[in-house]
Amino acid sequence: MAMHQPQPDLPPPVAERGALKWLRENLFSTWYNSVLTIVVGYWLLSTLIPLIDWAFISAVFNGDGPEACAPGAACWVFVQQRLGFFIYGFYPDELWWRPNLVFALFALAVVPQFLPIAAAIRKWLAIFGLTGLPVAAYFLIAGGHFGLESVDTSRWGGLMLTLILAYVGIIAALPIGTLLALGRRSEMPIIRGICVVFIEFWRAVPLITILFMASVMLPLFLPEGVTFDKLLRALVGITLFQSAYMAEVVRGGLQAIPKGQYEAAEALGLGYWRRMRLIILPQALKIVIPGIANTIISLFKDTTLVLIIGLFDLLGAVKSTLSDPAWDNVMAEGYLFVAFCFWVFCFGMSRYSHRLEKNLDTGHRS
Known part of the structure; x- marks a missing residue:
C-alpha cells in the first residue's frame, strides 16, 4: 500500500508578505489611515518633485563664478568655488596636507568602528582615536614642532x-x-x-x-x-x-x-x-x-x-561668504550645504550609538 506523501506547503498570499503586507499594515490599515496616507503622499509629491528639480535636475554644478548660475535653479557653483574656505577657513593653502592627514587618521580611527572586522582591531583603533589622534592632530595642525611651520x-x-x-x-x-x-x-x-x-x-x-x-x-x-x-x-x-x-x-x-x-x-x-x-x-x-x-x-x-x-x-565660514554681494542669491544653497554636513556627522553618531547599544545588549531590559 502506497504511503501518503505530504504536499509541500503553499506560499502565503501575496497580500500577506513583502511590501504589500507592510503597506497594508502600516499605511492602509484603516480607512482614515488610508485617507491620511493619500493626502500626505500627494503633499510630498507636490513638494519633493519641484525641490528635486531645483536642487539636482536643473541645478548648476560647475562654473567660473556667479554668472554661471541660472534663475530658478540651485547654484552649487558657490559651494564648489568656496569649498576650500568652508573646510579649512583661513588655513594656508600650501599646508592643507596637514589637516588632510589628520582627517585621514580620524577616518582610520572611526570608520572601522562601523565595519564587521575583528573586535581587537576596532578596540586598538578606538584607543588610538581617544589618545594618539588628539596629540598627532595638535602637532600637525598647530605646527611649531618637528620643523613644521606654526x-x-x-x-x-x-x-x-x-x-x-x-x-x-x-x-x-x-x-x-x-x-x-x-x-x-x-x-x-x-x-x-x-x-x-x-x-x-x-x-x-x-x-x-x-x-x-x-x-x-x-x-x-x-x-x-x-x-x-x-x-x-x-x-x-x-x-x-x-x-x-x-x-x-x-x-x-x-x-x-x-x-x-x-x-x-x-x-x-x-x-x-x-x-x-x-x-x-x-x-x-x-x-x-x-x-x-x-x-x-x-x-x-x-x-x-x-x-x-x-x-x-563651518557655519561661520558659510555665513561670512554669503555677505559677498556677488553671491547674494545663493543663501539657500549655503545653508543647505551646512545642514547636509551636520546631518552626515549627527546621523553617523546616532547610528553608531544604536550599533553599540545593540552589541552591548545583554538582555537586561524589561
Whole structure:
C-alpha cells in the first residue's frame, strides 16, 4: 500500500508578505489611515518633485563664478568655488596636507568602528582615536614642532574647526562628567557639595553666555600680560558646560543599577575605584548610551555658537561668504550645504550609538 506523501506547503498570499503586507499594515490599515496616507503622499509629491528639480535636475554644478548660475535653479557653483574656505577657513593653502592627514587618521580611527572586522582591531583603533589622534592632530595642525611651520589658531576655521571643537569636547566631557557623577553620589559631604554646585552652576548658564565670558570678560580679570588663546578658552568653556550635562546622564545610569550590584561588589572585597571601574560603571554607561549619544550630538551642533566670539567654524565660514554681494542669491544653497554636513556627522553618531547599544545588549531590559 502506497504511503501518503505530504504536499509541500503553499506560499502565503501575496497580500500577506513583502511590501504589500507592510503597506497594508502600516499605511492602509484603516480607512482614515488610508485617507491620511493619500493626502500626505500627494503633499510630498507636490513638494519633493519641484525641490528635486531645483536642487539636482536643473541645478548648476560647475562654473567660473556667479554668472554661471541660472534663475530658478540651485547654484552649487558657490559651494564648489568656496569649498576650500568652508573646510579649512583661513588655513594656508600650501599646508592643507596637514589637516588632510589628520582627517585621514580620524577616518582610520572611526570608520572601522562601523565595519564587521575583528573586535581587537576596532578596540586598538578606538584607543588610538581617544589618545594618539588628539596629540598627532595638535602637532600637525598647530605646527611649531618637528620643523613644521606654526599656524596661529586665528587662521583655523571651517569644518576643520568644527570637528576640533566637537572632538576635544567629546573626549574631555565624558571622563570629567563621569567623575562629577561619581562625586555627586559620594558619601563625603564636601566632595558631593562641590560636584552639586559645579553641575548646577554650569547647567544654569547658557552656553552662549559662557563663550562670551570666556572670550570677552575673562581677559579683563587676568593679570596684565597674561592671556590665553581664544580657541583654548572656547574649548575649556564648551568642555565644562557639556561635562555638567554628561554628569547628569551618567548619574541616571548609576541610579539605575540595582543596589544588589553594589552590595555584591563590596562582598568581593573590591575597593571603591575597582568596584566602579570593573562592575558598576560598565553597566551604568551601557544603560545610558542613548543619553550619551544625545549629549554628544547636542555638543556637535552647539559648536556653531563660537561664531559670536569671532571663530569661523563651518557655519561661520558659510555665513561670512554669503555677505559677498556677488553671491547674494545663493543663501539657500549655503545653508543647505551646512545642514547636509551636520546631518552626515549627527546621523553617523546616532547610528553608531544604536550599533553599540545593540552589541552591548545583554538582555537586561524589561
